[in-house]
Amino acid sequence: xxxxxxxxxxxxxxxxxxxxxxxxxxxxxxxxxxxxxxxxxxxxxxxxxxxxxxxxxxxxxxxxxxxxxxxxxxxxxxxxxxxxxxxxxxxxxxxxxxxxxxxxxxxxxxxxxxxxxxxxxxxxxxxxxxxxxxxxxxxxxxxxxxxxxxxxxxxxxxxxxxxxxxxxxxxxxxxxxxxxxxxxxxxxxxxxxxxxxxxxxxxx
Amino acid sequence: xxxxxxxxxxxxxxxxxxxxxxxxxxxxxxxxxxxxxxxxxxxxxxxxxxxxxxxxxxxxxxxxxxxxxxxxxxxxxxxxxxxxxxxxxxxxxxxxxxxxxxxxxxxxxxxxxxxxxxxxxxxxxxxxxxxxxxxxxxxxxxxxxxxxxxxxxxxxxxxxxxxxxxxxxxxxxxxxxxxxxx
Numbered sequence: 600x601x602x603x604x605x606x607x608x609x610x611x612x613x614x615x616x617x618x619x620x621x622x623x624x625x626x627x628x629x630x631x632x633x634x635x636x637x638x639x640x641x642x643x644x645x646x647x648x649x650x651x652x653x654x655x656x657x658x659x660x661x662x663x664x665x666x667x668x669x670x671x672x673x674x675x676x677x678x679x680x681x682x683x684x685x686x687x688x689x690x691x692x693x694x695x696x697x698x699x700x701x702x703x704x705x706x707x708x709x710x711x712x713x714x715x716x717x718x719x720x721x722x723x724x725x726x727x728x729x730x731x732x733x734x735x736x737x738x739x740x741x742x743x744x745x746x747x748x749x750x751x752x753x754x755x756x757x758x759x760x761x762x763x764x765x766x767x768x769x770x771x772x773x774x775x776x777x778x779x780x781x782x783x784x785x786x787x788x789x790x791x792x793x794x795x796x797x798x799x800x801x802x803x
Numbered sequence: 804x805x806x807x808x809x810x811x812x813x814x815x816x817x818x819x820x821x822x823x824x825x826x827x828x829x830x831x832x833x834x835x836x837x838x839x840x841x842x843x844x845x846x847x848x849x850x851x852x853x854x855x856x857x858x859x860x861x862x863x864x865x866x867x868x869x870x871x872x873x874x875x876x877x878x879x880x881x882x883x884x885x886x887x888x889x890x891x892x893x894x895x896x897x898x899x900x901x902x903x904x905x906x907x908x909x910x911x912x913x914x915x916x917x918x919x920x921x922x923x924x925x926x927x928x929x930x931x932x933x934x935x936x937x938x939x940x941x942x943x944x945x946x947x948x949x950x951x952x953x954x955x956x957x958x959x960x961x962x963x964x965x966x967x968x969x970x971x972x973x974x975x976x977x978x979x980x981x982x983x984x985x
Contacts, residue, residue, distance in 0.1 A: 770981040777974045781954050785970070790920065790955050794927055797957045797968035802934040 811897025815905050818882050818898070825878045832906055834870075834879040839899045841869070853892040863887050913941045915961045918948040920969075923957070931959065 822831035842848060852862050863884055870880045886892045907913060917923065917931055928945055935943045939961065950958075955970035 766982055770978040773981065774974050774978045777977070778954060778971070781970055781974070785955050793956045793968070793970065794919065794923065797966075798927065798930050798934065800968070801931060801959070801966060802938055 810891065810894045811899075811901040812905075814882075814886070814891070814894060814898045815901035818878070818902060819905055819909070821878050821882065822876075825876075827876045827878055830876040831879050834873060834875040835899055835902050835906075837873045837875075838879075838895070839903070841873075842896060842899065849893060849895050852887065853890075855890070859887055862892075907944075911941050912944055913939055913961055914944045914946065915959055916946045916948060918950050918953065918958045918960075918969075920949070920951050920953045920955050922949050923947060931957070935959070935961065 818831065818835075819828070822828045825831075851857070852866060854862075866883045866887060867880065870883060873879075875883075886895060886898075903914075913935075915932075915935055917928060923931075928947060932943050932945050935945075943961070953969040953971050954974075956968040956973070957966075958969050958972075959966040
């Protein structure tokens, strides 16, 4: 809106300048005309001021009045707004400056306390790391103990199972061998004797 | 199986009653022994005579021919015809076993199976029978069997009682003791 007004004002100014420029030849023409009139007067009758000249002057005066009136109206609207905007900008700049100063102070304080904070953080990190290390070591030790216990149990079970299997295998081999020996060495007399013994024991 | 066994016992009791009423217990007993031997030789006989694909009159005619060959008593023939009529011929093996058991009990008999590595001489079998009869107080019917895997000795079974004197069993006992000792 302000830009439009500025443009209008510029146009009015240009128009007034143009009119002024157009009025100057008119003045010159009127002077020439006056000279001509003088000549004519010298030759004959003398006439009053040229009506066209006065009309141009009046026209120019009206235009100038319109321009002044318009410009005053534009200036009355534009300058207070511009002033307000400038005051607002100044206030904002002041606030921004204050904020920047406050932030600067904060950062300056932080920088001053940075060493202490770094030292505190380092100590905290160290304590946390030590706690983690202790916990991990404890967990690893517990896991190791458990693995060892399980390994011992498994080993004991394996030994028992191996012994049992070995014993069973040995017993089976012994039976196999005994059956083979009996088959090879059991004579007909032995068989008869076994039957006799069986019959004798049957009633007992 | 238990139901079939129950059916077999009921039919067997009915048959014994009928035979007793007819005064032909010995004849029926002999007929059933012949039938048992026949079924043992030809197990498909029971399935064939129970097969409903063959008309009942044809199956009964076949049974009559078998009974004729066995010289079966009338009570036995009637009983076999009844099994066909009632569609229970598949229960015949159970009936035979139950009859044998009931008949043995009624006659004071027990059956024993005597197994040896080699076939036993008759004298030894008779000696075993005599000792078993003294032991049980009943007449003992012995069935002989041979099992070379026993290596030596004798095994006698009466019902659920086993007298095991085989060399194989003695060796296995030694193995069990070895395993337990460890």
